[in-house]
Amino acid sequence: MSRPVFVFRPEPGLSVTLETARALGLDAHGCPLFAVEPAEWGAPTADDYDGLLVGSSNVFRHGGINLDRLVKLPVYAVGEATAEGAREKGFIVSRTGRGGLQALLDEAKLDGRRLLRLAGEAHVELDPPEGTRIDTRVVYRTVPLDIPEDMAAALGKGGIVLLHSGEAAVRLREECERLGIDRSAITVAALGPRIAGMAGDGWQSVHTSSHPRDAELLALVEQLCQTGAG
Secondary structure, three states, X not given: OOOOEEEOXXXXXXXXXXXXXXXXXXXEEXXXXXXXXXXXXXOOOHHHOOEEEEOOOHXXXXXXXXXXXXXXXXXXXXXXXXXXXXXXOOOOEEEEOOOXXXXXXXHOOOOOOEEEEEEEOOOOOOOOOOOOEEEEEXXXXXXXXXXXXXXXXXXXXXXXXXXXXXXXXXXXXXXXXXXXXXXXXXXXXXXXXXXXXXXXXXXXXXXXXXXXXXXXXHHHHHHHXXXXXX
């Protein structure tokens, strides 16, 4: 397993992924490509909605005291990490998705529901089922960060990059362009097809995890290291 592995995600996920990757014997390095900070927002009346639609655990990490006004609403969470963040704040999770918010909407049979979406400033537009109303409140934003010089130098020699979000994919592409890093020596392992698509082209190869969970993404990277796939 000689190829270096690079993880680009904000804390606390970064440390968790790095620790797990190193436990698997991977030569893992990483840094955040953006910082997450709370945004000012006002919570509407909970009685006006049938549930919360949430696409990131950052909502519960940075949503603040306004979340308390919505705690009686069931949560439709994009994935298990988001669902766990909801439970830690006292919410009841009605459904946990496995393939993005749009897939969750399509599968959960939420026709006619009134949903409040809590999201980041940069969020994907959704196509709700007929009769479903979605109102959105932005509760956090991301601030882009530069790749440190030592990390950029290591990345320029090639390796495997883990991408956990579309924002990270776009930011990494921007940083490679700014720093003049040759993407043709870098293999991308993405948490899902949408993230892989947002990474763009020019990479050595692009692979997608079988399920949108960190464990499956790391298993994919471990396989790529063992096979030397490029």
